[in-house]
Amino acid sequence: MRRSLKHFGADCLRRTSRKLDPMGESEYIEQLLEDMDRIIEIENGLGLAAPQVGENVSIFILNSRDLPLNGHRVFINPLIRTEGDMVKDEEGCLSLPGIYELVRRPGRVLVSALDVDGRSFNLEIDGYAARAVQHEYDHLQGVLFVDRLSPVRKRLIRKRLIEIKREYGPGNRIL
Template sequence: MAILEILEFPDPRLRTVAEPVDSFDEGLRKLVEDMTETMYAESGIGLAATQVDVHRRVLVLDVSDSRDDLRVYINPEIVAEHGTEISEEGCLSVPGIYAEVQRAERIDIRACRADGSSFEESLDGLHAVCLQHEMDHLAGKLFVDYLSPLKRQMVRKKLEKRQRQAQKKAAAVL
């Protein structure tokens, strides 16, 4: 297993729309393992393949407190949405930034497991919010897209400044 590099906003690769998975092979299983290790290493609760510069419809989630309830979704699709709720979201690709986002309160989904078998389930609460958030990544969308243009620009400038400071610090070490 390997820890993968997570792309950060405003990296344009985060805007790439993911392609469906059509081969449920060892490469897919390795990707799922690496994404899972990366998500846990970064203390995340979800990670989409787009965030690690792999543009396939793959995501992993674990919203449990004990970090022992890994869920894998290949080619997920929402088949029904029920109600709405507003909750605060953060993102491994937008580190240190949190904002309130409106999403469906409950969703019915269809997806495949890493072995190619399909399943359907109904989700609510944090699990539903997280799945919708990660599915946005697969569509090239970020939670900051739900913010006003002014707030989104402020986030962009803050993260760009942070990235420049990190580059300066790294250059000073060399």
């Protein structure tokens, strides 16, 4: 089965993800990563979380060509702790085409996760990579970056959200 990119309005983007068992589910993870790698490549994305391809499991990938991640690309069952001052910067999301907004997030993140071989690792990240990790981690909780906007900004993008829902199919709820 080839999975496809899901867009705003799809229920899978609003569910929380369950943890994975990297050993017991290695085949499933391998196949899921194949699809995620294909989609992030085609869409030229910076990051992609499993819910965005219809799977509510705790895994995301980041484009390690463009982000300094100490060689890490695959994050399984990630846990994060945020630190530092709040930083405002622009975000977009493959599941929300055409929407780019400034989002406030902590500037630094400590992440612990498993790699594709089930080995645990810890990373301290700042800069835009810290933002990317938080954005993808949010996906695993059913949270989208537009949820973090002010009521005024939410109102301003409401029309575009409705358009995305119309364009890409039936959905769950409007902000």
